[in-house]
Amino acid sequence: MTAIYAQHPGDTRGRLYPESTSTFRSCFQRDRDRIIHSSAFRRLKHKTQVFIEHEGDYFRTRLTHSIEVAQVARTIAGVLGLDCDLTEAVALAHDLGHPPFGHTGEEALSALMAPHGGFDHNAQAIRIVTSLERHYAEFDGLNLSWETLEGIAKHNGPVPQPVPYALAEYDARHDLELDTHASAEAQVAALADDVAYNHHDLHDGLRAELFSTDELAELPLLDACFAQVDDLYPGLNYYRRRHEALRRFFGLLVEDVIAEARSRLARLDPQSARDVRMAGRPMIRFSDGIREQVEVIRDFLFHRMYRAPGVVEMRAKVTQVIAELFPLFMARSELLPKQWRKDVEDARSQTDLARIVLDYIAGMTDRFAIEEHRRLIGGDLAEAI
Incomplete structure (x- = not known):
């Protein structure tokens, strides 16, 4: 049954071009179908989530992450x-604007673009779907x-000032009411992102x-999940045990979002x-208790995964790839x-030139950026990645 507060397609404000x-x-x-068939969506297959795309076939890429987010989002919605x-x-579509090498690439481009209006992956996603996809x-x-x-x-909430130029340019033509919250549907997509990456990064x-x-089994929320698995399946083998615990953690987060959303909406x-x-406040959120415990898990992931020595070493190498490609294209367009x-x-x-170079580099996949660096600049860097 459709809720009264749902966004009905019959009430759409339409498209910029009728x-x-x-x-x-x-x-x-x-x-949805246009997004799936876009070039930018296909390129997510070879863009980093946490680990560089070629580091292992089993790790999530930006594409598999987006598919997992969509699955969670549809369930909650x-x-x-x-x-x-x-x-x-x-x-x-929420991650279409991510450059190669994940957040590392975003940080590198943000620094390079500081004199030219900066870089924001959410704003870049809008630029992609309103300008850079040129097929029609x-x-x-x-x-x-x-x-x-x-x-x-604005799935993450109202957009603060100053609005990134890539978003401001489109908003001037088609007012997206950036100072308000988005629909409940978009808020669900944002929370599904949190649920998905907290689960799959573990x-x-x-x-x-x-x-x-054993370290995971000591973290809040996860401790109860592991205990439940051990009670139900004593002696379960190593891989099945951790999978069963993590799927319970996944379900726990989804159930909490649904319960908290129902309470807030009521x-x-x-x-x-x-x-x-x-409303002036988000409707789709974790409960306070779960949010506090999720923050402990995020802190664990930050120190043990996102800032692990091997990950940091690779971050430095791929930052150099972008830091050397950008001025090369600026000097030799x-x-x-x-x-x-x-x-x-x-x-x-x-x-203007910097923004064109940014659009080109931000659209690259991990492997293409590495290959372009090898072809145009050479040296040992590409071989070390």
Whole structure:
């Protein structure tokens, strides 16, 4: 049953460029399909989540992470009576703006772009779906519906000032109301992101042997999950034991989000999707108790995984790849692919040129960035990655 506060596709604010409606898909289903068929979505297959894409076949990539987020998001949205297709579209698109090498790449590009307006992966996702995907005859971008664009732009909450230029440029043409919260569907996508990475980073850290199962069994929430498994399945083998415990942890987080969302929505009693947007506070959140315990787990992951010596060493190497490619393309824009050179011809300033170079590098996969560095710069760096 659809909730009264769900975003109904029939109430969409439409697209920047009007199109005829589909006879068999809602506007949000159409958005989801365009995202899946986009070039940027395919490239997520070879972009880092935590470990560089080529470091192991079992580790999550940005693509498999996005699929897991979408699965969690659809589950929660369905229970809450929300529009599952809008939720899925936002979930699948939420990381389109990530550059190669994950957050390491984002930090490197942010530093390089500091004189030219900075870099933000959420804003870059909007730039991709509104401009950089250039396949359709009648418009640049994917021409997504207002609600999907709003969800991509502010699924983490209202966008603070100053608004990143890549988002501000589009917002000036198609007001996304950046000072309010997004729909409940987009908020679900944001929390599903938290659920997914807190779960799968533990899996990947174990596989990389950055910490042990026994160490996980001492963390809050996880201690009870392991105890439950041990009671039900005494003597269970090592791999099955940790998988059973982690799937219980996963379920516990999802159940908490659903319970807390129901409680918050009941207190607000929204009568429309707009009431959720104008509530002044998020409706989809962990409970206070679970959030505090999740923070302990995040702190554990930060120190034992994200800042593990091997991970830090690789971060330094891939940062150098981006730090050397960016000034090379700035100085020799003729090295950019042919289809990018028309944009370079239209550049009126160094900032315009820097933003073109940024778009090109941010769209690279891990392996392509490494190969381009090897081809254009050479040396031992690419071989050491």
